[in-house]
Structure formats: structure tokens, C-alpha cells
Amino acid sequence: MISISSTGLIDGSKHFKFKAFTPKTGEEFCDTICTKAWSPIIWEDGFRKKQNFLTSEYLSLDFDDGRWTLDAALTWVMEHGYKAIIATTKSHQLEKISSKGVVTPATDRFRVVIPFSREIDDIETFEYNMKEVMKICPVDISCKDGGRFYFPCKEIVHFLDGGNYPVIEYTDAMKKENSDGLLNHKKKLLEHKKNSTISRWVFSVLYGNTKTGDRHKTAYRMGAELKACGWTLEAIYAVCNSTNLKDIGVDELQRAVTNGFNTAEEIILEIQMEEGCAV
Numbered sequence: 001m002i003s004i005s006s007t008g009l010i011d012g013s014k015h016f017k018f019k020a021f022t023p024k025t026g027e028e029f030c031d032t033i034c035t036k037a038w039s040p041i042i043w044e045d046g047f048r049k050k051q052n053f054l055t056s057e058y059l060s061l062d063f064d065d066g067r068w069t070l071d072a073a074l075t076w077v078m079e080h081g082y083k084a085i086i087a088t089t090k091s092h093q094l095e096k097i098s099s100k101g102v103v104t105p106a107t108d109r110f111r112v113v114i115p116f117s118r119e120i121d122d123i124e125t126f127e128y129n130m131k132e133v134m135k136i137c138p139v140d141i142s143c144k145d146g147g148r149f150y151f152p153c154k155e156i157v158h159f160l161d162g163g164n165y166p167v168i169e170y171t172d173a174m175k176k177e178n179s180d181g182l183l184n185h186k187k188k189l190l191e192h193k194k195n196s197t198i199s200r201w202v203f204s205v206l207y208g209n210t211k212t213g214d215r216h217k218t219a220y221r222m223g224a225e226l227k228a229c230g231w232t233l234e235a236i237y238a239v240c241n242s243t244n245l246k247d248i249g250v251d252e253l254q255r256a257v258t259n260g261f262n263t264a265e266e267i268i269l270e271i272q273m274e275e276g277c278a279v
Contacts, residue, residue: 001057002029003046005037005149015149018046030085030156033113039149040113041126050146053123059114059133059165060143062150064089065252066107067138067213073112074158076137083162085113087153096251104249111153117164125170132168138213141220142259192229199225206243215248216256223260233261 003018020042023029032038040058043049063073070086077084089109096104120126123146130144142148192199202225210218219240226236237257240246246253 001042001055002032003039003042003048003149004032006046007037010151012149012151016048018043018048018149020046026085026159030087030159033085033087033150034153034156037149037151041146041148043147048147048149050123053126053146054121056120056126057116059112059116059129060148060150061112061114061133061137062089062140062143063111063138064091064109064140065138065216065248066105069108070110070157073110073137077112077114077158077160077162081162082114082160082165084158084160085156086158086160087111087113087156090151090154092154096249102250104251110157111150114165117166120167124175125167128170128174129168133165141217141256145259145263196230198229202226205245206239209244212247215245216252219245219248219253219256220260220263223257223262224264225260227261227264233258236261 001020001022004021005015006017006019007014009015015037018039021032023032039048040060041048041056042054043052044054045052070088073086077086087110089111092109093106095106116129120129126146127144133139134141134144191197202222205218205222222240222245223233223236226239227233237254240253240257248256
């Protein structure tokens with residue numbers, strides 16, 4: 001089962017209402033993701049947001065920055081014997097030109113869709129599994145978003161039979177460990193927010209040299225952390241654009257920072273609920 005949008009509009013902000021759809025065949029699945037705005041996530045009442053996450057049956061990975069080629073992805077899928085669909089996107093092997101005229105070279109841009117070994121029915125397990133696969137594949141970090149959707153693919157280039165992607169069980173002990181770490185991080189953010197200061201990590205980005213493979217993730221985190229400290233989106237983007245994060249291109253930098261900025265809304269609400277915690 002996947003979700004498909006009820007609108008055919010290009011504007012991504014208009015795709016907020018989705019309906020669950022069950023393709024009857026692999027061919028119907030391929031046709032759907034090439035003709036509809038879609039998502040591997042099913043949401044309560046079809047409203048696309050993380051808080052409404054119900055289930056996901058598919059691992060969906062987006063490759064957009066050229067770090068992996070189609071051949072590299074195919075090799076990875078075949079080495080693990082996964083059942084997979086590999087499909088190009090509309091910007092595959094095309095130059096991207098931003099509104100400010102910055103050109104991002106043509107490269108392989110595509111998606112890989114693999115069924116999970118079981119249906120995931122909670123957002124924590126979904127996000128954990130997405131974070132783990134990102135340690136293996138240089139995938140767009142926004143793929144782990146519980147409100148993620150995709151515009152139609154351009155062309156199916158590989159349809160492979162095989163096994164499913166093994167879901168890593170996110171145990172209660174693992175959740176507690178991560179929750180404790182997140183709470184400490186929230187306390188630090190709260191301290192910086194109250195004192196109008198920024199963390200040492202932010203300073204390391206501003207005055208350091210972020211490695212090529214980490215720049216999307218770093219821009220995303222900058223958007224989230226600085227938003228939580230009260231910065232505007234424009235100010236965050238400007239400071240990121242003054243570092244070597246700008247080398248990923250204007251459009252990619254804006255997207256990564258904006259995704260992090262939007263994700264931080266939830267963090268801020270949680271921080272505000274914990275205003276009484278010691279820092």
C-alpha cells in the first residue's frame with residue numbers, strides 16, 4: 001500500500017491530502033509512481049504530516065547529488081539480493097539552474113524503492129531504520145521525514161526480483177537511550193535559546209571546512225538548530241551560504257536548510273513544554 005496525492009499540481013505545498021492505494025501488480029506500482037505524486041507512507045485521514053504517520057511498507061531512497069550513480073545503486077541492490085524498483089527523476093542527467101543562475105552539473109538523479117520485510121507501524125521505528133540506511137547510502141537526508149512525498153518518477157530503469165529490506169527492530173532500551181540523548185540536546189538548545197548564543201558545533205561549521213559527503217546533513221542540522229535558537233530562515237540560509245556548504249548549490253542548500261528549519265518546529269514545541277527543566 002502507498003499514498004497518492006489527490007492533486008496534480010506542481011507546487012509541493014499543495015500536496016497535503018493523500019489517499020491510500022494498493023497496486024495489484026508490480027507494473028501497476030511502477031505506473032503509479034511515474035504518473036502520480038506519491039509516498040511510501042500512509043497517514044491518518046490522508047493528511048501528510050509526521051504526527052499522522054500510520055504505516056510504511058516500503059523503503060524509498062532519493063539520490064540527487066551525484067555521490068551515487070545508477071550503476072552504484074544497482075550494484076548495491078544486486079549484492080544484497082533485494083527486490084527493487086530503480087527509477088530516474090525529472091532532473092536526471094540535466095543541469096539544474098537556480099533562480100539566482102547557479103548551475104548544478106548534470107548527474108544521475110533517481111530513486112530506489114524496496115519493500116520492507118514487515119510493515120512499520122510507528123514513526124520511531126521508521127525514522128530509526130531510515131537513519132541507519134543513510135549510514136550506508138549517500139541518500140537525500142529528507143527521505144527520513146515522516147511527512148515525505150515524491151513527485152512522479154521519469155522512467156523505470158530497473159525492476160529486480162529478490163528479497164525485502166530487513167527492518168531493524170527499535171527496542172524499548174534503544175528508544176530510552178536515544179530519548180535520554182535527545183533530552184540532553186534539547187536542554188542545550190534551550191540554554192542557547194535563552195542566552196541568545198549558538199553551540200560549539202555551529203561555530204565549528206562556521207569556521208571549519210565541512211567534508212563534501214556531510215554538507216547536506218550539516219545544512220539540514222544548521223536549519224534545525226538555529227531555528228530552535230530563534231533564527232529566521234533567511235538568516236540561517238545567509239550564514240550557511242557564507243561557508244563551504246554553499247558548494248552543494250543554491251537549490252540544494254535552500255532545500256536542506258528549509259527541511260531542517262521545518263523539522264525544528266516540533267523540537268521547539270517540545271522545548272517549550274520542558275521550560276522548567278534544569279540546564
